[in-house]
Amino acid sequence: MEITIREGGPADVPAILGMLDSCVEWLAAQGRTEQWGSEPLSQHERTVESVVGYMDEGITYIAEADGVPAATLTLTDAPGAYLSHLAPPGEPERYIHWLASDRRHKGHGLGSALLAHAAEETRRAGITLLRVDCYAGRDGRLVRYYEDNGFTRTETYVSGSDWRGQVLARRL
Numbered sequence: 001m002e003i004t005i006r007e008g009g010p011a012d013v014p015a016i017l018g019m020l021d022s023c024v025e026w027l028a029a030q031g032r033t034e035q036w037g038s039e040p041l042s043q044h045e046r047t048v049e050s051v052v053g054y055m056d057e058g059i060t061y062i063a064e065a066d067g068v069p070a071a072t073l074t075l076t077d078a079p080g081a082y083l084s085h086l087a088p089p090g091e092p093e094r095y096i097h098w099l100a101s102d103r104r105h106k107g108h109g110l111g112s113a114l115l116a117h118a119a120e121e122t123r124r125a126g127i128t129l130l131r132v133d134c135y136a137g138r139d140g141r142l143v144r145y146y147e148d149n150g151f152t153r154t155e156t157y158v159s160g161s162d163w164r165g166q167v168l169a170r171r172l
Contacts, residue, residue, distance in 0.1 A: 001065050001108055005117045008072060015062070015069040017042035019100045022073035025052070026103040034163070035135040035142070050080075054097040061117055063101070063110045071101035071110035075118050079133065086155050086167065091131055094122040098133035113133055115149045123172045133157075136166035143168070 008016070021040040027158045029036040043045040051074075054060075058076030062069050074097045079086075096118055101110045122130045136156060143153065143166045151168035158164055 002067075003108070003110060004064045004067075005093065005113060005125070006064065008062040008164065010055070012060065012062055012069065012072070013048075013052060013055070016040075016060070016072045016098070016100070017048065019070070019072055019102045020047065020051075020098070022102045022104065023100050025126050026106075026112070032138065034137050046127055051072075051098055055150075059095075059121070060094070061114055061121075063114050063117075064106050065108060065110060070105040070108075071099075071114055073099040073114045073118060075121060079131065082159060083133065084108070086157065089131070089169075091129055092127045093129040093131055094125070094127055095116065099132070104110075110144075112149055113125075119150070119172055121169060128172045130165060130170045130172060133165050133167045137162075137164040 021042050024036050024038065024041055027033065027035055039096040054074040058074050060072060063071040075094050076097060077094065079095045095158055099111060099114065119130055132146060132151065136143050146168045151170045153166055154169050155167040162169060
C-alpha cells in the first residue's frame with residue numbers, strides 16, 4: 001500500500017466525517033462507547049462545526065492509501081477552548097486535533113505517518129513543541145498509542161462529569 005499525505009480542504013469534510021463515523025462504529029462494536037458514544041459523529045452539529053472550525057484555524061492533512069482518503073488530522077497553533085483551564089505552555093506550539101482513520105485501513109500505519117508528518121511540519125515552522133489530547137479512560141490504549149509515537153504525558157483533565165482526558169507533548 002502506498003501512503004501519501006496531502007493538505008485537505010473543505011471538499012474533504014465529508015470524507016473526514018466518514019473517518020470519524022468509522023471510528024465510532026469500530027469502538028461501539030467493541031463496547032467502547034465512552035470516548036465518542038455510539039451514534040455517528042457526522043450527525044452531531046457540534047462535531048461538524050469543530051472539524052470545520054479547526055480546519056479554518058489551521059491545516060488539515062489527509063493520508064491517502066493507494067489514492068483513497070483514509071486518515072486525517074488537523075494542526076493548529078493552540079488547543080481547543082475546552083482546555084482553557086490548563087496553563088498555556090509559555091512557548092509557541094502546534095496542536096493536533098481530530099486524528100482519525102477509516103478503520104478499514106487499521107494497522108497500515110496511517111495514523112503514525114500523519115503524526116510524523118505533523119512533527120516534521122512543526123519542526124519546519126521552527127517550533128519545538130507539538131501537543132495533542134485524547135481520551136484517557138478505560139484501559140488507556142489511546143494514550144499508549146501516542147506514547148508509542150514519541151509523545152509523553154503532561155496534564156490530565158476531566159471533561160463533563162467523568163470523561164477523562166490526557167494532554168501529551170512531543171519535543172522536536
